[in-house]
Amino acid sequence: MPHIDVHDLGRIRRITAVLARHGFGGLVDGSFSGAGADDAQAADTGAPWAVRLRQVVIELGPTFVKMGQVLSVRPDILPAALLVEFQKLQDEVPPVSWDQARAVLEAELGAPLETAFSSVEPEPVASASIAQVHLGVRQDGRPVAVKIQRPGIREVIESDLHILYSTARVLEGRLALPGVYTPVAIVQEFEAAIHQELDFFQEARHAERFGGNFIDHPDVVAPAIHRDLSSSKVLVMDRVHGRALSALQPGDDGVEHAMDVLVEATLTQVFEHGFFHGDPHPGNVLLQDNGRLAFLDFGLCGTLTSEMRDTIVTIFVALVFRDADTVAHSAYRVGAVEGRIDLRDFRGEIARLMDKYHGASLQDLSQSSTLLEFIEVATRYRIRLPPEYAVLARAASLVDGTLRRLIPEADIIERVEPHARRLMARQLSPDKLSADALKLLVQAQANLKGLPAQLDQVLTDLERGRLELVTLDPDAERLRRAIAAAGIQVGLATCAGAALIAGAVLIEGWGPLLAGAPLARWLGLLLLVGAVGTWWALSVHALITSQLEPGDLRRGAVGILKFFIGSRRGQDPRL
Secondary structure: OOOOOHHHHHHHHHHHHHHHHOOOOHHHHOOOOOOOOOOHHHOOOOOOHHHHHHHHHHHHOHHHHHHHHHHOOOOOOOOHHHHHHHOOOOOOOOOOOHHHHHHHHHHHHOOOHHHOEEEEOOOOOEEOOOEEEEEEEEOOOOEEEEEEEOOOHHHHHHHHHHHHHHHHHHHOOOOOOOOOOOHHHHHHHHHHHHHHHHOHHHHHHHHHHHHHHOOOOOOEEOOOEOHHHOOOOEEEEEOOOOEEHHHOOOOOOOHHHHHHHHHHHHHHHHHHHOEEEOOOOHHHEEEOOOOOEEEOOOOOEEEOOHHHHHHHHHHHHHHHOOOHHHHHHHHHHHOEEOOOOOHHHHHHHHHHHHHHHOOOEHHHOOOOOHHHHHHHHHHHOOEEOOHHHHHHHHHHHHHHHHHHHHOOOOEHHHHHHHHHHHHHHHHOOHHHHHHHHHHHHHHHHHHHHHHHHHHHHHHHHHHOOOOOOOOOOHHHHHHHHHHHHHHHHHHHHHHHHHHHHHHHHHOOOOOOEEOOEEHHHHHHHHHHHHHHHHHHHHHHHHHHHOOOOHHHHHHHHHHHHHHHHOOOOOOOOOO
16 A cells, blocks of 8 residues: 655645635644534535535546545445535546547557548547547448547556545544545545556456346347457447437436336346446436437446345345335345444334335435435444445436436336335245255255364364363453563663662772773763663653554554655656
8 A cells, every 4th residue: 555755745735725725624633523514714615515525626636536436436435415416526637639549549459540440530529537439430330439548547547546545644533434434445445446447358348248138138238349449448339329318308208118128127237137337327328219228338337246136135125015124134244343233223224214215206205315325324333335235326326316307206116116026026936945945955065074074173182182272352462461561661670770770889980991980980871871761761661652552663663764765656746
């Protein structure tokens, strides 16, 4: 993980100035009372804290904007207010020149552009911080869309990640986030996500897997990937025509059918395929003239194991049939819990949300979807769910928002209940139950087969006296370390006292002269200095460092050295 060094001070000073100007100066001096508080420094703006934080992100530049966009799909990291604001972040990055984009394209092709394309339009149809998209035509006449990564973007991202880590370390301990993630952990999540987005091979695999899953579906398609022209920095795919769902209005021709297909496709991805589109916002789904839905942009996708799918089916069916106990216990089992939680209170929160959504039309509901609110409740109780669940909840919220806008009078429970009944029937079908039972028998057989050997080993160790029982008591371990440290301190104090007495005796001086003074006097002076130094060190240890572990002291010393020596990257000229 990158560390703070002296080269980061200029950028950190800039960041703290922007934070202070927008009313978050308390993050710097430690007086910030929480994300929902309005600092006095921003009292004159009257803007909510989430709006001001979005303005901070925009002012700090493209990398921070990109981080906001990436984290806007993680309700387990950001509170609801920030999710809403960060969804508004747009890549306001002008496209690179066609000469630069063409250079990247030809470098990845390993040949002149004309060998693969009969034409590529110089003006991009879309431009973002990572890549830009140009329309083109292959030599065989097939129209394509060409996604070209911005030149040098990988190096820029790596450098900016160092600044983000530096900023997060400054905020560590000063900012109490409502979820279970620290500032440094949030940057780590962003780093993992952005590295995936920089690899176009990953997006190509996602698109091909999605298209393969729906290859026989009459109403869902994905653009074909042209592997022979694609690379980690260039992605070539079929050009897809249609109207984006964001351009549709309630009552337009085909809207009702499109929404039924969207709901059915979403549930199919989650419960049957175990692989889902993680960012199905209305601009990434097109309604074609033949009534089919075309999904685009597979940079963010999620994969669910069979155990995850079983858990989601259980939770989904329980939500539809208002079983709060099942939802609460399922979330508790699959999540990583920090400390003890009150399951009764957690169940009460789940039941309250169920009452809120039962029988309500999409028009009556708030702006957050059901699953999104359940993720927020779990996060508030410090239940850390696997990231796949959070991305799924965010994807569901995007689908929910599209449904709410285009068919506001629909009853969400009524729409999904038939799917829930089919899922429940499948879960309780003889084939599914027999498959689960067979799996349990295989696991039990493997465990029982190894049991005799393990029992024999235990008995042999017991017979030969090699079996030891060890109990771990953190309090006892701390007491042992404290006693050991006290013994060392007593020993040093005794030695210092003896040296002090011996020095006082020898200071009188006798023996041959050395530099005009008796040798014994020099020896006594040396013993007195050593005794005083030892007493001073013991006092400092008792008053200041007695509460620190030796490992903390070592890490602190190494951190100070790194700070002044700096990192290998050298100073960033943009600071």
